Structure formats: structure tokens, C-alpha cells
Amino acid sequence: MFFKVCCFTSVAVTVAAEWVYANPGALEADPIAQQNTWDGLCATGREQSPINIVTSAAVPAPLPRIQTFIDANVTFAKNTGHGFQLFETSPLAHNFTSSDDITPVDGTSKGYSEIGANRFNFYQVHWHTPSENTVDGRSFPLEAHFVHQFDDPALVGTYHRLAVIGLLYELGECNPILDNFWNSFPISAGASEVTQDDTDFNEKLSDELAGGYWHWYGSLTTPPCTETVSWNLLKKTATVCQRQIDRLKEALAATQNGIAFNNRVVQPLYSRVVVETDSFMPAPPPAPSAPPTASWYYANEGASEADAAVQEETWGAAAPLCNLGLEQSPIDIVTADVVETQLPVISTHFSATTEYVKNTGHGFQLFETAPQVFTLNEDNTTMAIDGTDKGYSEIGTQRYNFYQVHWHTPSENTIDGKSFALEAHFVHQFADPDLVGGYNRLAVIGLLYELGECNPLLDEFWSTFPVESGVSNYTGDHIELNDVIANELSKGYYHWDGSLTTPPCTETVKWNLLKTPQTVCQRQVDTLKAALAATQKGVSINNRVVQPMNGRIVTSNVASAGAAPSPSAPLTGGGAAAPGDNGDNGDDDPSDIEIAILALVIALLLGVLLLVAMAATLIKRTSNLHKGEAGTSARKVENVSTV
Secondary structure (H helix, E strand, O other), X not given: OOOEOOOOXXXXXXXXXXXXXXXXXXXXOOHHHHHHHOOOHHHHOOOOOOOEXXXXXXXXXXXXXXXXXXXXXXXXXXXXXXXXXXXXXXXXXXXXXXXXXEEEOOOOOOXXXXXXXXXXXXXXXXXXXXXXXEEOOEOOOEEEEEEEEEOOHHHOOOOOOEEEEEEEEEEOOOOHHHHOOXXXXXXXOEEEEOOOOXXXXXXXXXXXXXXXXXXXXXXXXXXOOOEEEEEEEXXXXXXXXXXXXXXXXXXXXXXXXXXXXXXOOOOOOOOOOOEEEEEEOOOOOOOOOOXXXXXXXXXXXXXXXXXXXXXXXXXXXXXXXXXXXXXXXXXXXXXXXXXXXOOEOEEEEXXXXXXXXXXXXXXXXXXXXXXXXXXXXXOOOEEEOOOOOOEEEEEOOEEEEEEEEEEEOOOOOEEOXXXXXXXXXXXXXXXXXXXXXXXXXXXXXEEEEEEOOOOHHHHOOHHHXXXXXXXXXXXXXXXXXXXXXXXXXXXXXXXXXXXXXXXXXXXXXXXEEEOOOEEEOHHHHHHHHHHHHHHOOOOOOOOOOOOOOXXXXXXXXXXXXXXXXXXXXXXXXXXXXXXXXXXXOOOOOOXXXXXXXXXXXXXXXXXXXXXXXXXXXXXXXXXXXXXXXXXXXXXXXXXXXXX
């Protein structure tokens, strides 16, 4: 089933039957009404949209060029009940016979947009009044959202890997593009035919796209508020006149109990960073015409370190995205460039029992890359056990199913150019059955190892791995993986958006690299190296070379921040900034500087109180002394008079 209109409702997600922008008759978006009727991720998510862009806090960086190749003809205009929309929310073109007879045309498309090397299929465009996103607290009279989804058939019908190109409108001259179809939108919910249309969205957007854009990861702006939407808001605005605004407002009031607007209030940024274009990256080279190959290598035979040239040649042939992608992993974390912020707490809830260990031919791995538990048969084959799972991790409010853990030597990610002896990757996927079997919505918790004492946990199973590709039975004690990284998780991590570090190099992987390393001894490293050399023609390493950042930002947590609860106080509406959206990334928790100042003030107050107490004690003692002296003098006088 395809998404339904602007709300993106589908059978896969339960959405509240009645969600509203405000109570009947309201004149602007009501944060309390939205809070009370928008539940689930809308209330608990930490990457929600829309946002207020604080231009002074946006990080300038080279961003990929966006090009649109939209080739759909506008044949009908639709009032969804929550706004005006062109085209159905699907990759297919649709035939229009009547409002009740809109049918998809198999084998068709409406075109696509390219964001760097990634292709996103164009689905639909709809409008909001006033704008949902704001810039430095300023709202705009209209905003268009050109909705896309990453070009992967497995994603169709889901909410994953969406991308939005946003266009703001300022009040001014009437917009000639809108006038091509604006009066065709029915006032009531439904669709009407558009008989004359000369709309060229590519031509219209080309000028605005050349002016650059702001980029961040956010969510749908209507329930179910699914996150990891790639937002790209154009800096250059178009114009719209009051007549055109009033037409949309009239339709909204007719379908929303008198509510003549359709904007969600702006949401806190939390740990997110908005990046803005300071230049465009060079256009990626065309993908090779040769079919992908199965063989890819870390280096030539017998090499003792990773070879960038060999990887570029063989990985690009195996999967073009490895060379063309702009969010590739691993990376070198330059600590001086890391943006400190409040990142969500990560907690692990692994429950898998290790029955066997595996040499994949490219390294050591525990468990299969799937959500189910696998068992080892007598003939050394493995089989999934239906209805089982291996546990999960929670990153803030989002649950990711745990799949497997594997190791690389030397480390793939580096810090300030420093490589580590070993790196473990705990691989997860967002908990949605529609994603199983694909590479989308992955998350990795990375653990580094420094050379030192032998790692006692690794020694429980390390020698069990076969030297050749295959599996070996494990009969040792239960491996408690939660205890492995509990201490390191409590000490913070680095976060960025990256990719798989082996072909197909799929992007939008959520990387979370723990700051605190463990130790591993040379004997343990040598065990892995011997196995790698045996399966990789003498190549005893399995690390990909670090990749360019290409405008990405690494964030790091300054202190633990728990999962966001449902807000107890209303968010700011009507285009004003939400709490915390004043350049501090939306964090309500005090910073280290604020805590230090507070501690100093408390210390000063305690010092003053102590001085007051000492003074009072001194005064009391002085008073008592005078009283004692007076009593003594009186007794002396009395004694003298009696002599």
C-alpha cells in the first residue's frame, strides 16, 4: 500500500484517528492541541520537524548539488483534507477519471531528483500555510514540500529513506506557476481535473537550487512523524500573493472545522546540527557501465596494510556507491572539529546465546546478519529459528534490533589520525519488519581496542573461530554482551551519519563510536590476522581506508541526556522558536559552564552564611564577656562594702 496523502498513513503504522493543528476556530497553530492529539514518535522523537533555523548556528560546509528531473504531467489537483497536493504519494504516475477513480499506471514514474550520487524518486508536492520551518524565528506565508524516497523498490510503501526539498514563499506578486493549477484545487476534500498545465518544476526550482540550501535530518511533519527524513530547505524564496494564500486558507477552513492553517509548531533541535551550503561539491563521475563484480579486496596479495587504490578500483566495480557516495565510512574524527551537544542515551538489551562462531572470509563474527536467532545443525549448516530475536538497543526513544558483532584490524575509524589495534562493530537495524533483508536504517555501535593486556571477554571465544571460512561450535560459558560495553556506553560517544564499510557501502547508517577504548593483546590481534591471511590471499588486515567527510559534522555528548518524554510544557507555535531553538541546539539541560557558575554562586553564598554565623558567635561571646565582667565588678563592690 502506498502512503496516503500528506499524512503518510499506512497499514504499517497506527496513527491517531483524529489529529489536529488546533482546536476549532483557532487562528494559529496550537502546541497544546498538537501535543494532545499527536502521539507516538510525534511526542517522543528527538529528530522531529519542522525546526527553526538559527542562521548564526548553521555550520557552513560543501554540500552535494541537488538536481531535479521531475517529468510528471499535472492532470489533477487534490485537496487532502489537510492541504493542497499534486500527485499521489507513490513513485507511479496516476490516471484521473474522477475524484473516486485515481488509478496507478504500472511501469511509469514521475521522475526523480539527484542529491549528489543518490537518486530519490519524486512522489508529490504539497503546501503549508504559514510555513512550517522558520528562519531566525521568522515565519513565511507559504512553504512547499517536494517529497521523495530513495530509489529502492524495497522501500516503496514504507516511510524510510525519505527526502524533502522545501521551498519558502514571501508575500509579494502572485506566483505564475501556482496560478497554473491553484484554482483547480477543490474547496472540499477530493480531486479535480487540471485541463491546462504548462508547469515545469525543474525550470522553476533550478534558480532556487543554485542559491544553496540548509540541510538536516528530521521527520515527517504530520503523524506518524517518522524520523531520518533528509531535509533540504532552499535559501532562495519564491513569491506568493494574498489571493493565493486566501484560496488555500478557505479550503483548509472548510475541511478542518474552521482552522485555516496547516503548520506544525517548530520542534527542538536537541543534538542535531544544521549544515548550510558554502559551496557545492563537484558532480560525481558517472557510474561504471560494466556490471558489478563479486570480488573486492582490501589490498593486493600479501600486503600488510590497506591499499586505497585497490579498494577504489575493486569496491567501485562491486558497488558504485562505494566511490560515488558522499556519506561514506569509516572516517577520521578530528576532535577539534567535533560539535559537543546532548546526544540520546544508548542502552543495550542483547539476549542472544552464542551457539557457534563464524569466520566470514573477511573477519570474525558472532551471529548472523538477521534479527532471528540461528542454530547450528549437525552437518555444520545454520538455520534461523522463527519467532526468535537476539535483543535490541535503544538509542533515545528508538529501538534497533541487534543483528551481529564483528571485528576489524586495525581499526577502521581513527581519532585525530590515530589508528587502534582492533575495532568491534555491533550492527543493528531499525525495528521495522519491512526493513528486514535490506540495508536501510542501520545503526552501528563501535568499540575501539588499544594494545595492552589481553581482553578477558575475547578470550572466552576468540580461539574458537576457525582459521578458514566457516563456522565452529561454541560450548563455552554464556557471553554477556551487555556487560561488555556498559561501562564504555556511560562515558560517551561520537555520532555521525555514514555507511557500511564494505560493499555495497549503503549510506544513512547511524554511527555511534564509543569514546573509551578497551584493551587487546598482540596474541589476540595475531589470531585474527592469521585467519585473515588464510582467507584473503595473505592480506592480514580488514580495514577500509578513511573516507572524506564531505560536509558532515561529528557530534559528541557533553553529558548523558535521557530519552525525550512527552513535553509537559507547550511548545512555541505560530512560527516562533521552540524552547531552546535560540542557537543552543534545543537543549534544556544546563551546560558545564552554567553548572560551574551555579556551583561558584552556591559556594559564595555558603561562605557569606558562614561569615555571618561566625560574626554572630563572636558578638554573642563578647556580650557574655561584658556581662561576666560586670558581674565580677558588682561582686567586688559588694565585698568591699561588707568589709
